[in-house]
Amino acid sequence: MTGSADLVGLLERPVLDVAPRLLGALVTHAGVTIRLTEVEAYDGAEDPGSHAYRGRTRRNATMFGTPGHVYVYFTYGMHHCANVVCGPEGVPAAVLMRAGDVVAGVDLARARRNGAPDRDLARGPARLCQALALDTSHDGASLAGPDLLLQPRSRALARGRVSTGPRVGLRLAADRPWRFWLTDEPTVSAYRPAVVRTTRRRVDGGPSTE
């Protein structure tokens, strides 16, 4: 059996069904395998928090493509984040891979993460990309292997294993509980509410005061 037909079948389901089913899945790339412990759903058609909410751009084009590929974007001038593209072609849904735990290739992951504690090797979406050596050159790549491989778990999780809550760092649609994680996993990233405002007005010109 090819797993890839199964993979696409899974990913064509509504993204809110897909997201929790990806918990515990294995992702392998460049010599490192992680087990997903935390994900977030983005439903571009109706989701103000999604990159695709305002339509297609060069950056988010992969979200509109066929399921089973990876959408990788660069953000904050510094970090990469990777999503599993879901839904039928043309529907810009995706699941952001927020955290995982390294189950193979730990030495490589440690080297890429520059001495971080093992718990932090793939804790947070940008750290996860660093551990797996994913960047925008992989945007649009297939998750069916062999280079990049997503293996959904085959067994159901025990009751109570999945927790849900608000997504991290969004200002818009912050109330939607579309983040899913494995209960009590130490590798789940810390929740940070969106920055309320950058408020950073610089004092122009002059000395102030008074």
Added chain:
DNA sequence: CTACCGATATTCT
């Protein structure tokens, strides 16, 4: 542990 801050691509206003 919390809080701030800088790095700066991409998109929006």
Added chain:
DNA sequence: GAATATCGGTAGA
């Protein structure tokens, strides 16, 4: 110009 699906360093409790 300002905001953002972030992180690592530093400072302080």
